[in-house]
Every structure is written in structure tokens, then in C-alpha cells.
Amino acid sequence: MSQENVTMNKVVLFDFDGTISTLRAGWEEVMTPFMKESILGAYQPTNEEEQALDQDIALYIDQSTGIQTVYQMRWLAEQVGNKGWNEQILDEWEYKAEYNRRLLVKVKERVLRLENGELQAEDYLMKGSLLFLQHLQSLGVEMYVASGTDHPDVVREAGVLGVAAYFKEIVGAPVGKAECSKEKVIKELIESKGLSGSDLVVIGDGKVEIRLAKEYGGLAIGLASDEEKREGINPVKEQRLLEAGADWIEGDFQIMAEWIKRLGL
Known part of the structure; x- marks a missing residue:
């Protein structure tokens, strides 16, 4: 089977804050x-x-x-x-x-x-995340962001961190509406692309996205991120993600080979 056929239906949905970005840490x-x-x-x-x-x-x-x-x-x-x-x-x-x-x-x-260039984007990205996004893009994997942060804010923050271009779509919370952006995106992806099982991978540091991934039959990867160090496992988050049913838990994106193996790429 060719690499294109392996990856053509693979979709990865990321949470943003605490998963890719630490701009809102604290x-x-x-x-x-x-x-x-x-x-x-x-x-x-x-x-x-x-x-x-x-x-x-x-x-x-x-x-x-x-x-x-x-x-x-x-x-x-x-x-x-x-x-x-x-x-x-x-x-x-x-x-x-x-x-x-x-x-x-x-x-x-x-x-x-x-x-203004006074700070560097890498200081607010989880370690290894930029290279991980670049590698997934090179493999032809479609990537999306779904966040509980207001839509205009998450779009701006992804832009200033230099990662917006890697995502086919960035969806934040609709301003003035009480609506779960993460569930909406997952449902639309499954319906529009006919995804099933591990074709959908959800990566996040919160229980919400992990539980949704499991509910819809996707692969749920928990990022138990230490947002201050931007690497290593935060044991509080790890326990939270275990309780939510994560299929695998990591603290950052630095071990590329393991990530690629877990995603089945």
C-alpha cells in the first residue's frame, strides 16, 4: 500500500490551549x-x-x-x-x-x-509541536483545531505562533453562543469524510476532547502537558486523561517516531 493511501483518510484534530499553545497557561x-x-x-x-x-x-x-x-x-x-x-x-x-x-x-x-518580535513563538509552543505539524503535513495528513476559546482569539493566537497554516480549519467557540465547538467539528468530520475508527485522531489535554473521541470511535491521545516547562508529563493532567479513557498519554511531541507509530502512519 502506498504512503498516500495510508494517510489520505487520516484526520488529526487538535485541542489548542495546553496542547499546542501555552499562551494561556495559568x-x-x-x-x-x-x-x-x-x-x-x-x-x-x-x-x-x-x-x-x-x-x-x-x-x-x-x-x-x-x-x-x-x-x-x-x-x-x-x-x-x-x-x-x-x-x-x-x-x-x-x-x-x-x-x-x-x-x-x-x-x-x-x-x-x-x-512586535519581542518574544519568540517557540517559547509558547509545546516542545516538538512545530516539527510534528510539519511532518504530518508532509505525510498528507489533514489537521484541524477545535478549541473552547473564542474563535477570533484562537485564530489570532494560532497565527501569531506561526502554526495556523498547518490546519485545514481552526474552529473556536462561537462568540455569543453556547455551543460545543469540539463535538460539532468531530461530527462534521465524520459525516463529511466518512471517517471511522482510527482514521480520526483527537489530541488534547482535557477530558472533553478525549471523551468525545472515544464516544465517536476515534483514537484518543492525551497530552498531559506541563505548560510551564513545555515538556514532560504533568501528573495531574495524566490522571485526568486516564479517567477520561485516553488510549495513549504523552507530555510533549519530541519523540517523533513514537508519535508516528501511535498514529499508524
């Missing part, structure tokens, strides 16, 4: 205090109440990594209402707007400095 450190502040308001909790709240927020963030931000903010709005500690209850879109404002302070600074 988002949990923004979301955690924001959620706590929003739920508490001016209320002074007991030690037991505060500990329980901290655990609930940490557990939810861990479980929801990879989903569209507005769904996380929907959970936040529900918690604010259920607790009744803060009289000011916003809707999910208002919470999302404020969370994004806080998060993008750091992200926008990084993007601008990359655009």
Missing part, C-alpha cells in the same frame, strides 16, 4: 479566585465553608477543562444563586466577559510582544 489561577470572589461577594465564610467552597471550585475546574468557557460561567452563575451569599448575581455571559477581561490582560501582552 488560566486556572485566574478562574479560581474569580469564581470564589463571585460566589462569596461580601460574605465572610466560616473555615469549613471556605474549605468546602475551595474544593468545589477546584474539582469543577479540573472536571471541566476543555469545555467552552461560557459553560464554566453557567456553573458559576448557578453556584452564586444556590449559595445566596452574594446579592449580585450576573448571567453566564457577564461572568464570561469579566473572566476574559482578567485573563486577556496577560495573554494580550504576550500576543502583542510576539507580533
Whole structure:
């Protein structure tokens, strides 16, 4: 069988943040205090109440990594209402707007400095990812990105990191809509290309994309990325991805031969 026939139906769908890009590394450190502040308001909790709240927020963030931000903010709005500690209850879109404002302070600074040439793209790419994308492209593998980050932002960030051209399509969360971009892309790929089994490979660091890959019969590869070092395995993510049912877990893209073997190329 020729190389072309081996790869012609192979499609690889990547998550973006924490899988290819580390531009948004540290988002949990923004979301955690924001959620706590929003739920508490001016209320002074007991030690037991505060500990329980901290655990609930940490557990939810861990479980929801990879989903569209507005769904996380929907959970936040529900918690604010259920607790009744803060009289000011916003809707999910208002919470999302404020969370994004806080998060993008750091992200926008990084993007601008990359655009100005003050920072280097490789400093915000998972190690080995650029060579991996280049190699897959040379093999004729179609690649896509599906992200829970707002569409205009993920397109811009892929562009500034110099990886946008490797993807046939980049799909982020639709602005102003609560819709799972990852599931939508997977369904459309399967339906339009008649994919089955390991023809579809999904690579990501969150439970959402791994579970979707398994649900639709694809090969689910977990990237348990250490976003600070950009290499090696993050044990917290590794456990999360194991629980989601990942077929294989790696921490970066540096061992090219193993990746190619796992993808069946």
C-alpha cells in the first residue's frame, strides 16, 4: 500500500490551549479566585465553608477543562444563586466577559510582544509541536483545531505562533453562543469524510476532547502537558486523561517516531 493511501483518510484534530499553545497557561489561577470572589461577594465564610467552597471550585475546574468557557460561567452563575451569599448575581455571559477581561490582560501582552518580535513563538509552543505539524503535513495528513476559546482569539493566537497554516480549519467557540465547538467539528468530520475508527485522531489535554473521541470511535491521545516547562508529563493532567479513557498519554511531541507509530502512519 502506498504512503498516500495510508494517510489520505487520516484526520488529526487538535485541542489548542495546553496542547499546542501555552499562551494561556495559568488560566486556572485566574478562574479560581474569580469564581470564589463571585460566589462569596461580601460574605465572610466560616473555615469549613471556605474549605468546602475551595474544593468545589477546584474539582469543577479540573472536571471541566476543555469545555467552552461560557459553560464554566453557567456553573458559576448557578453556584452564586444556590449559595445566596452574594446579592449580585450576573448571567453566564457577564461572568464570561469579566473572566476574559482578567485573563486577556496577560495573554494580550504576550500576543502583542510576539507580533512586535519581542518574544519568540517557540517559547509558547509545546516542545516538538512545530516539527510534528510539519511532518504530518508532509505525510498528507489533514489537521484541524477545535478549541473552547473564542474563535477570533484562537485564530489570532494560532497565527501569531506561526502554526495556523498547518490546519485545514481552526474552529473556536462561537462568540455569543453556547455551543460545543469540539463535538460539532468531530461530527462534521465524520459525516463529511466518512471517517471511522482510527482514521480520526483527537489530541488534547482535557477530558472533553478525549471523551468525545472515544464516544465517536476515534483514537484518543492525551497530552498531559506541563505548560510551564513545555515538556514532560504533568501528573495531574495524566490522571485526568486516564479517567477520561485516553488510549495513549504523552507530555510533549519530541519523540517523533513514537508519535508516528501511535498514529499508524
